[in-house]
Amino acid sequence: MAVSAGLHVSPEFPATLERIDAIGGALDADADTAEELGRHTEDTARALLDAGVVRAALPQNLGGHEFSPRQLIETVERVSYHDAAAGWTMMALQLMTGTTAAYLDAVAAADLFPDVAGGEHALLAGHGTRPGRAVPVEGGYLVSGSWQFASGMAHATHIHSAIQVEGTGELRVLAMPKAQVELVDNWDVLGLRATHTYIATTTDPANGGSIYRLGLVNMSAIGHTGWAFGVGRRLLDELKLVAAARSGTRNAAVDTAQFHAAYASAEAKLRSARAWAMEVWHGIEVTLDAGALPSTEQDTLLRLALNHTTWTVQEVGQTVHRWAGTAAIRRGPIDRFLRDLGTGTQHITSSPTVLQNCGKWLSGAQPQAHWEFLDLAP
Structure with missing residues (x-):
């Protein structure tokens, strides 16, 4: 290894x-x-x-x-x-x-990945929450199914997607050339052979260091957390520009004490969510550096921190929408970021079900449970 x-x-x-x-x-x-x-x-x-x-x-x-x-x-x-x-x-x-x-x-x-340093390597995109059907055949699996929401597919060279093995129910992830799939608006796969696969729940990497012991789902929380932070920060900075441009004009809402209090509250929410998420991830880094796997509490907190970050940034977006006035509905960065935020909050990793599962463990309702993807298993 x-x-x-x-x-x-x-x-x-x-x-x-x-x-x-x-x-x-x-x-x-x-x-x-x-x-x-x-x-x-x-x-x-x-x-x-x-x-x-x-x-x-x-x-x-x-x-x-x-x-x-x-x-x-x-x-x-x-x-x-x-x-x-x-x-x-x-x-x-x-x-x-x-x-x-x-x-x-x-x-x-x-x-x-023959030459990563030289830029020669696959780029993978796909979907991980709706597994396709995988029938074992000599040398691999015969895969059939359809998938949606393949972010980055236009720039990918290979497909990354969940499959469920017929007979065992085992979840695996496949990697196959994009040229072997049919793209229909997003993409569709029918009757193709996949030879490169790995167990979807693995925390045992064949390459790299201890960060990959987090597993696929926990790794996904890293990126989604960072995405929300970037969007929230940009929206507040854009609102600050709007306030500067409108301050001093007739009936400027941005000159009111109410606006100043709302902006300060949004700033506090964003900074607090970021500080707590980074605290959670610092603790996980210490655990990984010691050669251990994250505890169930850490698995819970990283999911909760992502959920909290996502919906805190949604609240920040609502503040920006309220006080930006027509800048929030005209074509421009505020309009674009608000629309992207509205889409990003719908991702399954920040769903109400995940929040409920976090509460089940933290409240002691299921003290012996552990995480399997986004579900608590007894």
């Missing part, structure tokens, strides 16, 4: 953030075009990849930077601040490419 001991904290982190900021203006300028296309332009996608956003999540022993959880949170946060859609797309590519590289065996890794 090529797994390294301890938690890797990458020295490439500051430079990566600088590269993201350097292309931030281009991301912002390209946002309207990307929305019309339904995907990012090739120039934008290439700039983000060259900045190292996906390489940040790839195992160090394969040539990746292997950022720590908090480094990944801040990386996604920074991209999302410049453009929420770009942040979401890169978050998805980062998660699915990084975990695939970590959990596939040496043969598959050599096939899909």
Whole structure:
């Protein structure tokens, strides 16, 4: 096994953030075009990849930077601040490419990730919550099914998706070339052969360090948390610009004490949610660095911190919408970020069911339970 001991904290982190900021203006300028296309332009996608956003999540022993959880949170946060859609797309590519590289065996890794440092590696996108059907055949599985919401698919080279093995019910994740699937608006797969798969619930990486012991679902919480932070920060900064432009004009709502109090409350909510989430992830980093797996309490808190962050940022968005006036309904960054936020809050990782399950464990209603994906199992 090529797994390294301890938690890797990458020295490439500051430079990566600088590269993201350097292309931030281009991301912002390209946002309207990307929305019309339904995907990012090739120039934008290439700039983000060259900045190292996906390489940040790839195992160090394969040539990746292997950022720590908090480094990944801040990386996604920074991209999302410049453009929420770009942040979401890169978050998805980062998660699915990084975990695939970590959990596939040496043969598959050599096939899909031959030269990560040189930019030669697969990019994976797909769906993880609606498994397709997988019939065991010689050399792999015959896969059938259809999937939706494949964020980043336009820029991917390979498919990443959940499959359920017929006969055993085992959940696995497949990796196959995108050329083997039929894309219908989003995408559809029928009767194809998958040879590269791994167990969906694994916390035993074949590549990389202890961060990959988090498992696929916990890794996904990292990116979603960072995305919400970036969106919330940008919305408050945009509202601040609106206030500066309107202050002193006739009947300016932004000159009222009520606005000032509302802005301060939104700022406090965002900063508090971020501080607590980073505290939770710091504790998890300490656990991983010691070579242990997160406890059930830590698994619960990381889900709760994501849920709290998502819905706190939604509240921040409502404050921005209320006080931005017509800037919130005219084409521009506030309108675009609010629409992206409304979509992002609907992701299953921040659903009411997950919040309820967190409460079941924390309140002592199911003290012996443990997490399996987003469900509590007895």
